[in-house]
Amino acid sequence: MKLKNLYLTTFLISLLVISCAPDDDLEFSEQGREVPAFDSERAVDYIRQQVELGPRVPGTETHRDAMDLYRDHFRSTAGNQAVFVQEFEQVVYGDTLQLYNLIAAFGLEHSDRIVLAAHWDTRPRGEEDPENPELPIPGADDGASGVGVLMEFANIFAEHDLPIGVDIILFDGEDYGEEGDLDNYFLGSRYWSQNPPVAGYAPRFGILLDMVGGEGALFPKEGHSMRFAPSLVNEIWSIADEFGYSDLFIDERGGMIADDHIIVQQYTGIPMINIIHHRVREDGSVAFPPYWHTQDDNMDIIDSTVIQRVGDVVLELIYNRIEP
Numbered sequence: 242m243k244l245k246n247l248y249l250t251t252f253l254i255s256l257l258v259i260s261c262a263p264d265d266d267l268e269f270s271e272q273g274r275e276v277p278a279f280d281s282e283r284a285v286d287y288i289r290q291q292v293e294l295g296p297r298v299p300g301t302e303t304h305r306d307a308m309d310l311y312r313d314h315f316r317s318t319a320g321n322q323a324v325f326v327q328e329f330e331q332v333v334y335g336d337t338l339q340l341y342n343l344i345a346a347f348g349l350e351h352s353d354r355i356v357l358a359a360h361w362d363t364r365p366r367g368e369e370d371p372e373n374p375e376l377p378i379p380g381a382d383d384g385a386s387g388v389g390v391l392m393e394f395a396n397i398f399a400e401h402d403l404p405i406g407v408d409i410i411l412f413d414g415e416d417y418g419e420e421g422d423l424d425n426y427f428l429g430s431r432y433w434s435q436n437p438p439v440a441g442y443a444p445r446f447g448i449l450l451d452m453v454g455g456e457g458a459l460f461p462k463e464g465h466s467m468r469f470a471p472s473l474v475n476e477i478w479s480i481a482d483e484f485g486y487s488d489l490f491i492d493e494r495g496g497m498i499a500d501d502h503i504i505v506q507q508y509t510g511i512p513m514i515n516i517i518h519h520r521v522r523e524d525g526s527v528a529f530p531p532y533w534h535t536q537d538d539n540m541d542i543i544d545s546t547v548i549q550r551v552g553d554v555v556l557e558l559i560y561n562r563i564e565p
């Protein structure tokens with residue numbers, strides 16, 4: 242307990258030093274900096290490690306095992322004193338859940354910060370599965386893919402100096418609510434936003450990665466993201482076009498999707514965007530991939546090419562496009 246409190250105290254002092262007010266207008270241009278390579282195979286292996294543990298449903302042993310996996314990885318990359326696990330309890334549907342948000346800070350020498358986030362929990366029920374609607378989903382794409390990308394980013398940030406500070410957040414309890422019950426979704430981002438580890442924490446912007454590794458992925462420009470930070474969205478999609486990835490990051494307005502980024506923006510004012518696999522039907526409704534919330538969300542649908550392209554684009558943004 243004393244050791245844990247020592248890490249927390251050091252972590253909070255560090256963030257108090259590095260927190261700063263966000264820019265009103267986000268501007269980007271090529272900076273001529275070298276961009277490190279992203280290793281999609283290593284990211285896919287991180288996804289596999291999570292899936293092999295089993296569904297990461299709050300309240301289960303697998304859930305606790307997964308947090309141990311994340312804690313060990315980020316402490317090995319960011320350092321013990323730059324990782325904080327925010328623990329909290331919440332009663333949902335009569336059950337008291339022990340939940341965990343993990344925060345890892347990289348580039349602590351920089352006062353200017355950005356946030357990269359993903360949710361790490363998996364859905365306790367798969368309503369879209371015609372045969373097993375009551376079983377928890379494996380969550381290879383819906384949960385593990387975003388985390389796998391962030392785990393690989395952590396390797397890169399540990400080895401290559403950053404031009405800006407980066408704080409990685411893994412949100413818990415994003416997918417716990419029953420269908421239509423949004424009050425019991427986004428538990429981790431809601432708690433983090435209302436109970437910030439550091440008062441006044443204000444990075445420039447945030448990027449949420451949700452379902453970023455599945456076969457047949459399409460990333461249109463999510464609607465809320467275009468309200469919160471259109472210049473950031475347009476820069477990311479412009480980079481993707483330059484790289485020849487416009488078949489993945491499609492230059493179309495996407496749906497308005499309820500997700501952690503809305504909670505963060507609502508409670509903190511941090512402009513956060515969402516890169517998420519979806520499409521808009523002709524009637525304007527949102528369609529998620531066919532494996533969404535089913536047992537088919539497993540390693541069979543993970544596409545290393547999609548993972549590679551997401552990693553390439555976000556690293557280019559971080560290392561070479563953010564203006565001082």
